[in-house]
Amino acid sequence: MKKYNVGIIGATGMVGQRFATLLENHPWFNVKVLAASPRSAGQTYEEAAGNRWKMSVPMPDPMKNMVLLDAAADIDKIAGSVDFCFCAVDMKKDEIRALEEAYAKAECPIVSNNSAHRSTPDVPMVVPEINPEHLEIITDQRKRLGTKKGFIAVKSNCSIQSYVPALHPLREFGITKVLACTYQAISGAGRNFETWPEMVDNLIPYIGGEEEKSEQEPLKVWGTIKNGEIVKAEKPLITTQCLRVPVSDGHTAAVFVSFDRKPSKEDILKRWAEFSGVPQELRLPSAPKQFIHYFEENDRPQAKLDRELEGGMAVSTGRLREDTQYDYKFVCLSHNTLRGAAGGGVLLAELLAAKGWFD
Numbered sequence: 001m002k003k004y005n006v007g008i009i010g011a012t013g014m015v016g017q018r019f020a021t022l023l024e025n026h027p028w029f030n031v032k033v034l035a036a037s038p039r040s041a042g043q044t045y046e047e048a049a050g051n052r053w054k055m056s057v058p059m060p061d062p063m064k065n066m067v068l069l070d071a072a073a074d075i076d077k078i079a080g081s082v083d084f085c086f087c088a089v090d091m092k093k094d095e096i097r098a099l100e101e102a103y104a105k106a107e108c109p110i111v112s113n114n115s116a117h118r119s120t121p122d123v124p125m126v127v128p129e130i131n132p133e134h135l136e137i138i139t140d141q142r143k144r145l146g147t148k149k150g151f152i153a154v155k156s157n158c159s160i161q162s163y164v165p166a167l168h169p170l171r172e173f174g175i176t177k178v179l180a181c182t183y184q185a186i187s188g189a190g191r192n193f194e195t196w197p198e199m200v201d202n203l204i205p206y207i208g209g210e211e212e213k214s215e216q217e218p219l220k221v222w223g224t225i226k227n228g229e230i231v232k233a234e235k236p237l238i239t240t241q242c243l244r245v246p247v248s249d250g251h252t253a254a255v256f257v258s259f260d261r262k263p264s265k266e267d268i269l270k271r272w273a274e275f276s277g278v279p280q281e282l283r284l285p286s287a288p289k290q291f292i293h294y295f296e297e298n299d300r301p302q303a304k305l306d307r308e309l310e311g312g313m314a315v316s317t318g319r320l321r322e323d324t325q326y327d328y329k330f331v332c333l334s335h336n337t338l339r340g341a342a343g344g345g346v347l348l349a350e351l352l353a354a355k356g357w358f359d
């Protein structure tokens with residue numbers, strides 16, 4: 001596989017720092033450009049982000065002295081020196097939409113962690129094991145944008161990355177309704193306990209916009225391409241409650257599910273054990289070998305013990321049992337800044353590279 005030069009837009013932020021650490025020794029991707037807001041532009045990465053470094057591993061040495069560019073003012077310069085960019089910025093939605101389209105129009109593909117374009121009908125929102133075929137919509141998106149190479153591809157919200165992978169291999173039984181309560185880590189808000197001490201010994205029963213995303217995004221991921229758009233699936237009915245909990249990393253979901261044709265418990269465990277997708281077939285560098293791990297122990301999965309499974313790219317499930325109102329209930333967990341954010345973005349970029357979309 002050829003090496004691709006890449007940029008990280010929003011490199012100083014929580015997700016951007018994750019990208020930096022994941023890409024340090026990546027076999028296919030070489031970080032050539034780091035960019036952030038005008039506040040950081042002109043400073044070295046170490047000067048701009050050293051004192052707000054939130055990763056447990058140190059800032060990659062080769063990136064420390066890279067001078068940050070201005071994500072908006074330097075678009076042409078950035079687009080001219082990389083094959084594509086990862087993007088994770090904290091800006092207003094309309095500003096992010098405009099910024100990402102400006103990169104695409106400058107012929108720089110964008111692999112985005114932001115939510116701004118998730119509902120754009122010709123922007124694929126891809127969980128690589130679930131809907132890799134949605135990348136085909138890029139051809140229609142390029143027509144709309146008038147680009148040859150540039151496009152935007154997004155990953156889904158971190159909250160759905162725990163329960164959608166667990167539900168996906170069960171769709172053959174006709175999922176009719178889902179109730180999911182999510183218990184989300186503080187890193188999902190770009191924070192840790194130092195910067196958010198109010199979260200110690202606390203729980204906040206509200207995360208702005210999260211329930212709408214958690215209910216709607218699965219339907220796009222399960223949607224179909226028709227006339228140049230991704231048309232959302234009509235089923236299942238999904239309702240959610242999303243809570244912020246005092247956990248550093250790892251989103252847990254408690255899920256209730258009903259089916260048209262109720263499977264046995266063994267059927268479900270077999271589908272989870274056998275669930276493998278294109279990333280596993282293609283042996284993409286960041287793909288977990290076993291996507292879904294089931295724990296038999298009643299007190300698992302636990303965020304602290306199990307979030308790092310397979311480099312934080314696997315999903316763990318547990319406590320599968322019959323329910324009195326729904327057919328089944330279970331618990332699942334995924335690492336929100338790895339599988340749910342930067343890791344999911346890197347895996348999506350690997351899929352795009354392997355399928356030739358950056359060439």
Ligand SMILES: NC(=O)c1ccc[n+]([C@@H]2O[C@H](COP(=O)([O-])OP(=O)(O)OC[C@H]3O[C@@H](n4cnc5c(N)ncnc54)[C@H](OP(=O)(O)O)[C@@H]3O)[C@@H](O)[C@H]2O)c1
Binds near residue numbers: 013
């Ligand atoms: N944290 C998660 O688990 C998670 C999961 C999935 C998706 N996301 C999404 O990823 C994005 C970033 O999240 P985060 O947690 O990494 O946020 P963050 O820690 O607050 O970082 C924000 C980044 O955006 C940059 N930025 C802010 N204003 C800008 C501007 N006007 N022009 C260019 N860059 C600007 C910041 O640069 P400066 O340092 O120069 O200000 C910084 O690099 C958000 O859209 C978020 O919704 C986060």
